[in-house]
Amino acid sequence: MRKNIIIVAIVSLVASYGLLLSCTQSDAGKSAQSDAGKTAPVKSELLSPIAFDSSAVPNTPFGKAVLYGRELMINTAYYIGPTGVNGRYLRNYMSCSNCHQNGGIKPHSFSLVFSQDEYPQYRAREGKVLSLSDRVNNCINRPMNGKSLPYDSKEMLAFLCYLKWINDQWEHDTRFKEKAAAPLQLTDTAASPQRGAVLFEANCSRCHGGEGQGLLNSQGRRYVYPPLWGDSSYQSGSSMHRVIKMAGWLKTNMPYDRVTPNTPFLTDQQALDLAAFVNDDRIHKRPVPKDGKDYPDVLTKPVDYGEGPYFDFFPQVQHKFGPYPPIIRYLKEKGLKPSY
Template identity: 40%
Template sequence: MKTNTPKNTLDNFIRLLYVLLVLLLGLMAYLFFGQVDSKKNAAVQSDSSAVFIQPDSNFTHVWTAPSDWRMMYLSPSQKELVVYGRELIAHTSDYLGPKGSVKAMSNGMNCQNCHLKAGSQPWGNNYFAVESTYPKFRARSGTVENQIKRVNDCFERSLNGMKLDSTSKEMQAILAYIAWLGQDIAKDVKPKGSGIFKLKYLKRASDPDKGKLVYDAKCQSCHQANGEGVLAEGGKSYTYPPLWGVHSYNQGAGLFRISNLAGFVKYNMPLGTTYEKAQLTDEEAWDVAAYINSMPRPEKDLSKDWPEIAAKPFDHPFGPYADSFPASQHKFGPYKPISDWIKKHRKSKS
């Protein structure tokens, strides 16, 4: 039988102290690093809450174009029309421009220059709501317009050209493509992301001089210092379209309204910009739109536009007007006083 000697008792005591010391050190380390981690987590949480920005609901869950794989459900002839229609929108001038293979009837720009990604870019002046909202009454003509009229307006104004024959394969293809883009949208519905985003008014007039500074810094590398754009190889169309001059859109085009151009520029320009990541401020967008639309461009007879004068939009730059605001304010702003007058006038008539 083994008995404890004083030496064995001392050894056991030392081992016990060692174990207790290790446990104590472990507890202290746990408490220390746990506290550090807690402070770090608290700091991260505090920092995260400080920098978190709620997403703008205008730019979440926007409508998108139908996927190409769905064309498998179309008949071969219908698919051919849709694909040709998209090609015509993307490369209009190759077919219908000054050197077009089908007919020479427009200025060399493509529909896609104003209706981005063949009319499928959210907030890129797309066609999403065309199928669901036409035919409809338009105050500019004072009539109920169908899609053929709307397409030909673009040819005569934005492309500064001639009407496209309504019975032609080209018109039928464009209409088929527009119908394809809007196939899932209910009648009279305009989904989020359709058309052009409407910017808030400036409290001042938009300034072409300030806009020139923006243009020189952000735009001229593509559209060139004189606004003439860059022709594609072969000279049949433009890689970067002209923004003014004889080959650009005329004074009857929708983008000649500064509010439309400002909204278009804000979420699509310069190249690479999307609605998810804008590069220009609102003021820069308004000012550069004012600069571009102050430059010379083709004229158009607008005498039959807006037969009801009081229905003219706030930024239509040509009189006569039902209100007393000058043409310069209708063109450059400030727009809110005009908009308020229009709302009050329409309310008093109803």
């Protein structure tokens, strides 16, 4: 009932606005692979392509908002970036689809299909309940280093309408039932930034640049390949800044022209090594959040979060790069549910 009221309110507001990462696989990491055991399998049906059918969207104010919401997902910086045509809210030229590929409807690419159902939600990182609008702004504030969209703006309404549409279309699709990123087999081998650097040079630098700077389009208004570190990349503390989290995403999405729907290109250990290299704060700087400490309750801090304090006695470097299983086992022995 509550959700229906919210949806009606969104549609009414919409109407009132007139709404409209290779070459060949490197040998790097093969020695670690022997320690890593088998790569965790990914069910093939979960990775089959999904197409967005714009013709199925109704020609109504709500439908127009849905289509604009998808445009915002794909070309975020063009519309609301530093030189955006519809507002200047982002501090960098990244787009939502750099992480949430295919507008958030690609399985194991931080899919957004269930966002409509999952919010409002208590967020441990912020230590409070966020609405879906809050979560949209959370992404704009954090990975994109921007300022919040007004809650009643055309853009916020479009994001919300699009998220409702994709939820209605695919909430019962079995391809989205597993985690938003691919499962990984974690072992007692720590992730290695040194191995990751070799992998990066062989497989990633051709698109993201030797210095991880990314590549802007010809108009200089959005990234074709996003920056992986530096002032124009995502903030520390963002989801992609966690090694396990990023590695799960890399496993089924990168290199984009080498990974196939059914077969990851990287082994689990290689994905972890790459994520460790990209997120090694000792060599790669990135923007820092301005709004204080994340995870005010240390009991809720993810295993791979790279900044203390922690509930356990494991050092910060182990939380950052692993090995993770000893931490996970310890937390379980204490009756806690580890997150990562």
